[in-house]
Amino acid sequence: xxxxxxxxxxxxxxxxxxxxxxxxxxxxxxxxxxxxxxxxxxxxxxxxxxxxxxxxxxxxxxxxxxxxxxxxxxxxxxxxxxxxxxxxxxxxxxxxxxxxxxxxxxxxxxxxxxxxxxxxxxxxxxxxxxxxxxxxxxxxxxxxxxxxxxxxxxxxxxxxxxxxxxxxxxxxxxxxxxxxxxxxxxxxxxxxxxxxxxxxxxxxxxxxxxxxxxxxxxxxxxxxxxxxxxxxxxxxxxxxxxxxxxxxxxxxxxxxxxxxxxxxxxxxxxxxxxxxxxxxxxxxxxxxxxxxxxxxxxxxxxxxxxxxxxxxxxxxxxxxxxxxxxxxxxxxxxxxxxxxxxxx
Numbered sequence: 187x188x189x190x191x192x193x194x195x196x197x198x199x200x201x202x203x204x205x206x207x208x209x210x211x212x213x214x215x216x217x218x219x220x221x222x223x224x225x226x227x228x229x230x231x232x233x234x235x236x237x238x239x240x241x242x243x244x245x246x247x248x249x250x251x252x253x254x255x256x257x258x259x260x261x262x263x264x265x266x267x268x269x270x271x272x273x274x275x276x277x278x279x280x281x282x283x284x285x286x287x288x289x290x291x292x293x294x295x296x297x298x299x300x301x302x303x304x305x306x307x308x309x310x311x312x313x314x315x316x317x318x319x320x321x322x323x324x325x326x327x328x329x330x331x332x333x334x335x336x337x338x339x340x341x342x343x344x345x346x347x348x349x350x351x352x353x354x355x356x357x358x359x360x361x362x363x364x365x366x367x368x369x370x371x372x373x374x375x376x377x378x379x380x381x382x383x384x385x386x387x388x389x390x391x392x393x394x395x396x397x398x399x400x401x402x403x404x405x406x407x408x409x410x411x412x413x414x415x416x417x418x419x420x421x422x423x424x425x426x427x428x429x430x431x432x433x434x435x436x437x438x439x440x441x442x443x444x445x446x447x448x449x450x451x452x453x454x455x456x457x458x459x460x461x462x463x464x465x466x467x468x469x470x471x472x473x474x475x476x477x478x479x480x481x482x483x484x485x486x487x488x489x490x491x492x493x494x495x496x497x498x499x500x501x502x503x504x505x506x507x508x509x510x511x512x513x514x515x516x517x518x519x520x521x522x523x524x525x526x527x528x529x530x
Contacts, residue, residue, distance in 0.1 A: 196240045197297050199305040201330040206230065207525075209330050213297040214240055215252035215290065216307040216326045218356045221523075223334055223452070226530045231452065232364070233525060235357040235476065235487040242475035244292070248482075249355040250474070252291035253326050255342075256311065256318050257509075258353040259428070259464060259496035260284050262388045264317070266349060266499040268510060275317035282386060287316040290324070291355070304329045313346065320346025320513070335524045342517040349499040350511040353460075354521060357468060357487030360447035360454060364477070367485040368467065369410035372446040375403035375465065377429030381495055385421045389497050393430055393505075394418075401427065406444065409467060409488070423469035424485075428462045428495050430505065436461065441524075443490050450528055457522040458492035461506035465490060492521045 206224030264277035276287035295307040396402040400412030441455035
């Protein structure tokens with residue numbers, strides 16, 4: 187079925203905390219359009235990439251700040267298999283499906299301001315939308331607390347068995363200069379294994395140890411240090427891979443990833459209950475519309491997408507719980523981005 191297009195001006199919502207920080211959300215794609223963090227110095231720094239207009243958001247192909255689903259990341263051959271039954275999905279990246287074929291990210295959600303620092307978005311996805319089985323009700327709540335944490339709560343229900351994997355596709359850059367790249371950001375990821383993919387981003391044999399590879403971020407290092415080093419990176423122009431997170435780190439509620447600005451003036455930690463995180467270093471951002479009429483370049487930002495491993499509906503062997511949601515079950519997951527000044 188065709189995706190619903192907006193028929194009126196897209197609603198915009200603003201979240202504010204008591205520290206002077208501010209986030210802007212769009213009903214289009216339940217999108218995080220801006221996150222400005224108030225610093226001790228008085229500077230209010232923008233930390234996410236974004237566009238000037240809804241028209242730019244609708245034409246860009248980088249999923250800037252969008253909520254993606256029903257299934258984030260790639261599904262091989264746009265086909266899912268469950269209990270011996272194969273179901274064809276809408277292909278939107280060659281013969282494969284990426285990010286649910288734009289259903290969640292390219293529709294207008296119903297938004298409601300619940301408090302000065304909280305907004306809720308809801309969406310109904312009908313049976314058969316982009317090939318997925320069952321009617322689905324989805325909800326995403328954004329909360330900006332006084333610790334400069336942007337908290338994203340996802341919930342969903344279905345009336346037919348369906349794979350569900352919702353995530354945020356924001357791109358972060360913690361530098362003060364709007365035209366900078368993230369290559370000199372320090373990055374930490376609590377992942378012992380990464381998932382190699384082919385040139386189309388489709389998983390191959392299985393997980394590989396990060397040991398003695400450019401994918402080892404267990405000790406923080408600059409992104410530039412090993413960017414493009416590995417053959418697995420060369421296939422996709424840099425880092426665009428999922429990491430299986432250390433289960434103990436997730437279970438203890440510790441940060442699963444951390445980035446630090448070039449000059450160490452600002453840092454951000456990522457918390458999640460999901461088993462994996464996709465690192466994308468913006469390898470193909472060149473030409474994407476930016477603010478003030480500009481355009482982004484490669485590596486202008488990086489995405490840290492909390493999720494299940496890609497193609498999970500077809501890979502029951504992946505070492506995490508099933509991504510399939512049954513009728514009567516409740517889907518719930520939370521991601522938190524905590525931004526702070528390391529030296530204050």
